[in-house]
Amino acid sequence: MSYVWTLAEQSHGRLRDVSFELLSRGRILADKLDTKLCSLLLSSGLADETLRELIHRGADEVYMVDDPRLDKFVVETHSNVLADLVRRYKPHTILAAATSTGRTLMPHVAIKVTAGLTADCTELDIEEGTRLLLQTRPAIGGNIMATIKSPHHWPQMATVRPKSSRPLALDTTRVGNITRIAMQDVHHDARVKVLGLRPYEEGLAGIEEADVVVAGGKGMKKADNFSMLRDLAKQLGGVIGGTRDAVDRGWLSYPHQIGLSGKTISPKLYMCAGVSGSIQHLAGIKTSEYIVAINQDPDANIFQVADFGIVGNLFEVVPLINAKLEAYKKEDK
């Protein structure tokens, strides 16, 4: 019987949240297919106690291809290993996160194993009868939702937007096997060398994976004013983002840019000030769970997609939100 696989990701020896988000998706699919859900990790050095969380979050089994040569993501090697596993074990479905890793590895593997692949899915289901994976994704700047399937090619493959599902609650009574697989030397591709990693400045890492993103646009007027948004982000446990205008003016660096030519995000809360809501910006935020906007122009496009809008001067509104949030937190303690 062919299983549902989800690809786990790690960073500095810890499993990334997307690994657990994928398991919530995979659990539903595996149950509908009446098959097993396996979490697969290509890496090295993670202990069984760490891997067991994958079982506790929904996996029936964990496979880890364990080799120091898989420690850093190099697509050529990872793709050789994954394509080989696919040929050997013939999974029904493979889900990966739509991260820089997943979005590089999956198309590479899909070519090698001759499978269809749908990017950035926000909904997944199993078609009754055919048992095919129904893959729904926003397309054309989020203006349409397309449902896609691969009727004749296996495995069924999709990448899933980070934060578009929540991890299952930890269930420590769940048990399952953890199997370590050795990497074959022929799969090592030594052509590309990883020279190093220059970390982002504090508080930026993982804007795509943050629960809360606080964004500013041209209405913020100057770089210094972003300090009030940083305070707000801190209060809400979030990170800072911005529009292309804010980035092009040098108020924020490019990794902060949200939208068509920047990042696509699906946080729990997206809150913005001085952002007009252009089509290109909305393309990056439409799958957010809640959208809150502050803008002085009642006709600003951003209010079309906002769950909560404040029409007003952001320089009055934002500091007051900060003050009230702080007071609320104090009295809560």
Place this chain on the structure above:
Amino acid sequence: MNIIIPIKQVPETSDVKMDKETGTMIREGVVSIINPLDLYAIEAGLLLKEQHGGSVTVCTMGPPAAAKALKEAIAMGCDEAVLFTDKRFAGADTWATSYTLAAAIKQVGAFDLIITGERATDGDTGQVGPGIAAWLNLPLATYVSRIESLNAGRIVVERLVEEGYQALDLPLPALLTVVKAVSSPRLPTLRGKKKARAYNLRTLAAVDLPVEDAKIGLKGSPTKVVKIDYPKVTRGGVMVKAVGEEGLNNAVDSLLDFLKDKKLV
């Protein structure tokens, strides 16, 4: 240094109509432009050529009208342009597109580097670049935000990953997919536009390429679009006015209630 840049022609705005029967886009009556994210690839290629010599060739798989996009790239300073066009290429998904482009690029000639955009603004998958690299077994760097150096047959780049900027060292020939931060695209010059008007671009059809019929176009595409939905654009949320001291106070209080209600604070 020969650089190949696959570009895509896309509809100008996000205001696109779909054919509900076939699940494909209706292209008639929509102004077409070079995929804006491919302009960063073109500029990166032109800069490398200016530093290291050689030539920049743009190519696209698309309808005959996509010649316009190629000519725009010539006007920006690209040296050559090749159009892969054939009714049989139509309806290709990313698997069939990257198969066709990989075969076509080999046919075009020897190259040291292929640079693609991060993704096309219509299909929006970002899968074609990695797909071409897989077909041609080329070293691949995605999300490249900076090209650091190029010498002795190797290229060093920085790519954007979740934790920061990752530096990679790749042997040539290689394939890069680039993001906006890599360059600021130049505008076409008057001289470039003149050159573009006079330029005769090369056209290749399926018979000119070493491609199998079963692997191209709609027929060669593993994925099928089975349904298109138009999600509601408006969320119909609450809107409050923060005018005057009291209005401001009330507005912020109700925002806090909203955040508490949704368990966001």
